[in-house]
Amino acid sequence: MATGWRNPKHDLAEQSKVVIEQGFALSLALLTMIFLTYKTFEVQAYVGEGTTEYVNIEEIPETEQMKKPPPPQRPQIPVPTESEDIPEDVTIMDTELDLDAPPPPPPPPPGARGQKEVSPIFLAWEEAPEPIKRVQPLYPTMAVKAGVEGKVTLNIVVDERGNVLEATVVIANPPGIFEDAAIAAMLQWKFKPAMQRDLPIKVRLAYPIEFRLTTIPPSE
Numbered sequence: 001m002a003t004g005w006r007n008p009k010h011d012l013a014e015q016s017k018v019v020i021e022q023g024f025a026l027s028l029a030l031l032t033m034i035f036l037t038y039k040t041f042e043v044q045a046y047v048g049e050g051t052t053e054y055v056n057i058e059e060i061p062e063t064e065q066m067k068k069p070p071p072p073q074r075p076q077i078p079v080p081t082e083s084e085d086i087p088e089d090v091t092i093m094d095t096e097l098d099l100d101a102p103p104p105p106p107p108p109p110p111g112a113r114g115q116k117e118v119s120p121i122f123l124a125w126e127e128a129p130e131p132i133k134r135v136q137p138l139y140p141t142m143a144v145k146a147g148v149e150g151k152v153t154l155n156i157v158v159d160e161r162g163n164v165l166e167a168t169v170v171i172a173n174p175p176g177i178f179e180d181a182a183i184a185a186m187l188q189w190k191f192k193p194a195m196q197r198d199l200p201i202k203v204r205l206a207y208p209i210e211f212r213l214t215t216i217p218p219s220e
Contacts, residue, residue, distance in 0.1 A: 121157060122201045125194040129158045129203060133190035137181040137209060139216050150174050152182035153208045160200040162191040170206060182209045 143150070153171040156164050167186045169179045186209065193200035 119160065119202050122194070122196065122203045125196050125201060125203055127195035129162065129191040129194040129205070131189055132162070132192050133188075135185045135188040136215070136217070137178070137185035137211070139211060139213075140177055140181060143177050143211070144213070144216065147213065148174065148177065149213055150178045150211045151208060152178050152211070153206055154182060154186055155204065156186060156207050157202065157204050158191045158193060159202045160193050162193045164189050164191070165202075178209075178211050181211075185209065 151171075151173050152169060154167045155170050156167045159165050164187050167183045169183070172179050172182075186207070194203040195201070
């Protein structure tokens, strides 16, 4: 196989090296000439139209803690009393408790001279109390006009002599109408006292009182 002949004047590989080397040398020479021509530089500061800000620092005086004013004095209100030994102008401030004072003496024992014995109240008995005197309660006028009937259950205490010592309302139907009349009548009742081991005793029991329009006595 025969090889082709090349003209050495038109060898591109050889010519490209020469061209690159010549271009690099020419560029270096050109840069050196420019550097030597402009080897001094003058730098000037730029003066613009800016604004100047000023900061003022003020000294703050030290503050003092103000003392809290004392609370106002409590008003001196006179304390009413039934004792003649205590003056009327004694106020609440003068009657405060003295915690250092000695305690009062204990009460005298039961049965001591000058002390009345209080008999116990029984809730159970052998013979129940029986009423021997009944007092009819006064029928309230407003209830008569309105035609209202009712029932009041009282909690009563009957002593050893059959007297009613106290009466309190347990249930009232309707409420707020017949209570006062029932209590006033019951305090006038008389009982045969309750008995326990053949002895009269004081007892507490519940007793009902009914209000019926048919029990109202006719007017004269």
